[in-house]
Amino acid sequence: MNRRRFLASAGVAGASILAGCGSVENQSTRSPPLVENRPDATYYPTHKEGMKMIGVGDAGDYKVGLTYSYPHRFWTVTGTTAEQVTIQDDDSVHLMASVWDPDTMTVLPIQSGVSITVSSDGETVADKQPWPMVSQNMGFHYGDNYQLDGEGVYEMTVRVDGMTERRLGGFADRFGDAGEMTTNFEFSRSARDDIAFTEYPDQQGSRAALDLMKMEMMPTSQVPAPDDLPGELLGTGKGSDEVYAATWLSEAPFLDSGQSYLAVSVRTPYNRVPLPMMSIDGAVDIGGETAYDDSLSAAVHPDIGYHYGAVVEATGDPSVTVETVGPSQVSRHEGYETAFLGTPTIEF
Structure with missing residues (x-):
């Protein structure tokens, strides 16, 4: 490989x-x-x-x-x-x-x-x-x-x-x-x-982060704030310092009748930089019945950005469990190398 x-x-x-x-x-x-x-x-x-x-x-x-x-x-x-x-x-x-x-x-x-x-x-x-x-x-x-x-x-x-x-x-x-x-x-x-x-001799090591650069010729790699995600925001949770935001789309052009879409956006704290190349499983329960229990696929959408998602063959109000099988495999510059290495389970 x-x-x-x-x-x-x-x-x-x-x-x-x-x-x-x-x-x-x-x-x-x-x-x-x-x-x-x-x-x-x-x-x-x-x-x-x-x-x-x-x-x-x-x-x-x-x-x-x-x-x-x-x-x-x-x-x-x-x-x-x-x-x-x-x-x-x-x-x-x-x-x-x-x-x-x-x-x-x-x-x-x-x-x-x-x-x-x-x-x-x-x-x-x-x-x-x-x-x-x-x-x-x-x-x-x-x-x-x-x-x-x-x-x-x-x-x-x-x-x-x-x-x-x-x-x-x-x-x-x-x-x-x-x-x-x-x-x-x-x-x-x-x-x-x-x-x-x-x-930064006086600030180094503190629980904070540098601001993202402002670049005239290139965009900033940020995903939307949780409240700006489309669909119904199910909530946010913190893993090994990364932040998970889950949203539930009951209507979208790429969905057929009777389908919904679960999107889980994982980002850094402070700057909302997406964390790609994770292995994540998701389970969806609707009305006491299991509607989905499988891996979430990496995906991109103009309004969601990079995320992990699945089409669910059901509609209704979901209870969602997200299990991180493998953390983000991206390399890190200093300040991130000790973060985002856990495998948390988060419920929404």
Whole structure:
């Protein structure tokens, strides 16, 4: 199985996007020491990094934005365990790709994956799939540290695979095919080292989170507030720091007579960033009878965003139990690596 897949068994080059004010220094091969006694929850990180735009373009049905920053540490997740990926001496940049629907500006987590190919003078310098990731200031994206062959101009090709998630509403007939976007990137160490880098010695480790970046050329990866979800809100619950919001749709264009739809939206606290690539089971009881007892499928809908859902062959007032079989398998930037690793059961 490809390392990027969910492990169920266990443009305008040079446009700056600043992550805040503060001293700027060369952080290309180091980061501040990690917070001691980190909570098993979202916490304020030791620092945040700005980033610079490489380019934005169309990739079939998708819109893609490619940015870069300093190489930095992050954590991959296998099952319920997070493992740190450290910065290597020859890492040049951390590349980040965002994918969204250009009509609704909905950020699209795609389980089938994204790949980035870096070329110079017709020769491939790097070709790999970046990790699906969440960070406090950027939200959901695909990222990894890349090694470049010195300063110069590179051709960057981002390939987005077709979505395997269920697409509903206005997304029903879209995003099934792969697409590519290519842009040029002029890399220099001085431009990279001019990216903002801010430390937080007084706030690090506290139960809080950085604000999401405001990006003119790319949307923010947020799901709707619970009260803004369509249908009847059944309630919210907190798991291992992630927030679950369940809604019940008794009418929708994709439903037949006698059907309902259960949607469970799982998001980070504070910023409502979706948490993809989970394994979730759901049970629905209506009038004392079991109407559904099976897995919930990953899905996207323009008004719900990324969520886990199921068509239920019944109508009425439901009682719902949601069991997390496997937590989100996305990689984490600092401040998220100790959170969202449990397997809670929540009743609505």
